[in-house]
Amino acid sequence: MATSTTSKRGNWNSKIGFILAAAGSAVGLGNIWRFPTVMAENGGAAFLLLYAALVFIVGFPVMVGELSIGRKSQRNPVGAFRALSESKFFPLVGFWGVMCGVAILSFYVIVAGWTLGYFFEQIFYSAGWFEWAEWVADTDNGWLNAGVAIVFMAATISIILGGVSDGIERAVKYLMPMLIVILVIMIGYVLFQPGAGEGIRAYLIPDFSAINSDLLLAAMGQAFFSLSLGMGALITYGSYLSKKENIPEVAGYVTLADIGIAFMAGLLIMPAIFMAQAQGLTVFNEDGSLFAGAALIFQVLPELFHNMGGIIGLIFGASFFFLLSIAALTSSISLLEVPTAYAIDEHGLKRKTAAILIGSGVTVISIIIAFDTSLIGTIDFIFSDIGLPLGGFMLCIFLGYFWKMGNAKLEMEKGFDTINDHWFFPVWSIFIRFICPILIGIILVTTIINWLS
Numbered sequence: 487m488a489t490s491t492t493s494k495r496g497n498w499n500s501k502i503g504f505i506l507a508a509a510g511s512a513v514g515l516g517n518i519w520r521f522p523t524v525m526a527e528n529g530g531a532a533f534l535l536l537y538a539a540l541v542f543i544v545g546f547p548v549m550v551g552e553l554s555i556g557r558k559s560q561r562n563p564v565g566a567f568r569a570l571s572e573s574k575f576f577p578l579v580g581f582w583g584v585m586c587g588v589a590i591l592s593f594y595v596i597v598a599g600w601t602l603g604y605f606f607e608q609i610f611y612s613a614g615w616f617e618w619a620e621w622v623a624d625t626d627n628g629w630l631n632a633g634v635a636i637v638f639m640a641a642t643i644s645i646i647l648g649g650v651s652d653g654i655e656r657a658v659k660y661l662m663p664m665l666i667v668i669l670v671i672m673i674g675y676v677l678f679q680p681g682a683g684e685g686i687r688a689y690l691i692p693d694f695s696a697i698n699s700d701l702l703l704a705a706m707g708q709a710f711f712s713l714s715l716g717m718g719a720l721i722t723y724g725s726y727l728s729k730k731e732n733i734p735e736v737a738g739y740v741t742l743a744d745i746g747i748a749f750m751a752g753l754l755i756m757p758a759i760f761m762a763q764a765q766g767l768t769v770f771n772e773d774g775s776l777f778a779g780a781a782l783i784f785q786v787l788p789e790l791f792h793n794m795g796g797i798i799g800l801i802f803g804a805s806f807f808f809l810l811s812i813a814a815l816t817s818s819i820s821l822l823e824v825p826t827a828y829a830i831d832e833h834g835l836k837r838k839t840a841a842i843l844i845g846s847g848v849t850v851i852s853i854i855i856a857f858d859t860s861l862i863g864t865i866d867f868i869f870s871d872i873g874l875p876l877g878g879f880m881l882c883i884f885l886g887y888f889w890k891m892g893n894a895k896l897e898m899e900k901g902f903d904t905i906n907d908h909w910f911f912p913v914w915s916i917f918i919r920f921i922c923p924i925l926i927g928i929i930l931v932t933t934i935i936n937w938l939s
């Protein structure tokens with residue numbers, strides 16, 4: 487259903503279109519690759535609880551703030567801060583967000599490219615073409631890494647070129663439901679396999695002794711990364727949102743979708759790790775710690791699928807990596823949309839020129855990373871674990887003390903006409919002015935001190 491267009495900028499055509507696009511941005515490698523592995527390294531369910539708490543205490547309020555700023559200003563993050571205050575400082579915060587987007591995208595397309603590579607690996611393996619299977623799954627091959635990243639970036643650019651409703655919204659309307667169906671079927675299968683029970687126990691029984699300041703930062707970084715917060719992706723997506731929509735309501739759906747899918751990904755991956763172990767596959771490093779990140783998703787799982795054998799192994803293996811590629815694509819779209827919207831709004835570029843120029847620029851960085859993938863961890867730490875919470879902190883300060891809560895309320899009133907009698911606003915405003923910045927501040931300062939010492 488078409489809603490009224492308030493400007494010449496693109497607009498989402500429907501509420502569900504927006505929710506799918508924002509949930510598509512949120513649900514990505516962060517949920518299926520980053521979350522289960524960060525969690526497995528950090529005390530399983532203890533991490534899960536901490537992460538869930540931070541999602542609701544910090545993530546959701548910040549998301550409401552980003553969407554309000556975006557919808558009010560009808561701008562990218564830099565233009566949004568510029569439009570809403572006289573301050574010369576806050577547009578720089580917006581620019582930092584654009585930079586975080588560029589940095590995250592530069593490694594994101596490589597990991598996403600691996601998911602494509604492994605999709606083919608599963609097919610080649612099943613077909614008995616073992617040499618090809620091995621070749622396409624070699625994540626140490628710089629040229630291959632660069633190649634798959636370029637393919638993935640090209641797919642991302644091609645969707646961005648279509649614009650907001652004809653490009654992004656149309657793509658996510660197919661991709662998101664597909665993702666959920668594949669995920670549910672896979673969980674259904676895995677839960678009934680030998681070893682699954684032990685995985686579920688490891689997943690759901692918390693080890694509170696594992697909670698420390700590193701874990702807090704990891705959970706905070708994960709909450710921001712997973713919800714796509716702190717760099718203005720949701721300022722940008724909010725700028726395309728109709729004034730008819732209730733911002734806290736749609737933010738609530740997006741948050742629930744994201745945490746729901748992260749939880750489900752854990753239900754798939756934790757049992758899978760233990761199944762793999764039950765089959766004699768190595769899942770632990772020599773020092774007894776669990777395989778992390780890339781090794782877990784890209785070594786243990788492919789082998790598990792091979793061991794399933796036959797057509798079942800092929801269907802599961804290929805579907806899993808296809809699912810990861812879809813999830814990654816709906817996120818990389820939003821990562822590229824931020825700098826693209828910035829170039830369109832602030833520098834008057836055409837969408838086509840902006841998307842191709844920026845996409846190619848980021849690809850150059852990706853190619854450098856392709857030849858030294860150890861850079862991924864460093865970039866991820868600086869721009870995701872530190873950069874995103876920092877952006878979120880600044881956003882709270884801006885909302886609470888510069889733009890002022892009253893203005894935020896005026897914007898939120900559109901689509902939420904009972905706001906004056908509702909408990910939501912006073913509670914949200916306490917979170918934005920005090921709880922969120924204090925919590926983010928403490929965690930960031932502790933991390934930086936630990937890091938320097």
Ligand code: PHE
Pocket residue numbers: 511512513514515516517590710711712713714715717719817818820821
């Ligand atoms: N939320 C995405 C994921 O979980 C990553 C992302 C981060 C996307 C920041 C946009 C902005 O994979």
